[in-house]
Structure formats: structure tokens, C-alpha cells
Amino acid sequence: MTRYLPTLRGWLALLLPVVAGFVLLATFPARFIESGVGTWIQEPVAPLAWVLSGVFIVSCVGACLEAFRRGSRIDRTVLILAVLLTFSLIYQFFAFMILKVRPTPI
Numbered sequence: 182m183t184r185y186l187p188t189l190r191g192w193l194a195l196l197l198p199v200v201a202g203f204v205l206l207a208t209f210p211a212r213f214i215e216s217g218v219g220t221w222i223q224e225p226v227a228p229l230a231w232v233l234s235g236v237f238i239v240s241c242v243g244a245c246l247e248a249f250r251r252g253s254r255i256d257r258t259v260l261i262l263a264v265l266l267t268f269s270l271i272y273q274f275f276a277f278m279i280l281k282v283r284p285t286p287i
Contacts, residue, residue, distance in 0.1 A: 184255070191256035191263075194241075194248035198266035201237035205270065208233060209277055221283040234274050241267040 187195070208230035210222045245263050248256045 184253075187256050187259045188253060190244070190248040190252045191259040194244040194252075194256070194263040195259050195266075197237070197244050198241045198263055198270055201234070201241055201270055202266065202273075204237060205230075205234050205273055212280065219281075221281045222277070223282070223284060225282050226277055234270075238267070238271055238274060241270060 209226055210224050212220055212222055214220045241263075245260060245267060248260045248263065252260065
């Protein structure tokens with residue numbers, strides 16, 4: 182039965198992007214989407230949020246590489262989901278870089 186469960190490398194590669202996604206949502210400001218205007222954020226992203234997200238992304242990529250290099254077969258299977266979550270985290274990170282900062286109209 183234990184050969185069908187991931188080892189610590191697999192669990193770490195899977196749980197790290199999940200936690201990082203929640204941290205990214207908690208530290209970045211809310212996105213506003215208006216019809217005809219586009220997507221914007223109300224305030225600039227704090228430098229601590231950029232650094233924290235960058236550290237999380239690098240550690241997620243490192244955990245994925247470690248699970249791929251030294252993990253078992255089930256670790257590599259779980260790695261597929263971890264890589265998809267890491268790519269979505271990277272996409273969200275760079276999507277916030279191109280958003281315009283616009284204060285809310287009064």
C-alpha cells in the first residue's frame with residue numbers, strides 16, 4: 182500500500198505550490214475587472230509580496246526538480262500536478278507585473 186503513496190519529496194512538491202498560491206492571493210491586492218475598461222489593481226504591490234512570491238516560485242521549482250531527479254514513480258506522477266500548479270503560480274506572478282495601478286473613482 183505504501184508504494185502507491187508519494188514520499189516526502191512528492192508531498193513537498195505538491196503542497197508547496199498550493200500553499201504558495203494561497204499566500205500569493207493573500208499578499209497581492211485585489212484585481213478589479215470592469216467591462217470596457219480592463220483589469221487593474223487599486224494599489225501597488227508591496228515589495229515584500231514580490232520577494233515572498235519569488236522565493237516561493239524558486240522553491241517550488243526546486244522541489245519539482247528534486248522530486249523528478251530522486252523521486253519514485255508515484256512522486257513523478259504527483260509531479261505532473263505540482264508542475265501545473267507551479268506554472269499557474271508563475272503566470273499569476275507575471276500577470277500582476279503588467280496590471281495598471283489605478284485608484285478607485287470616488
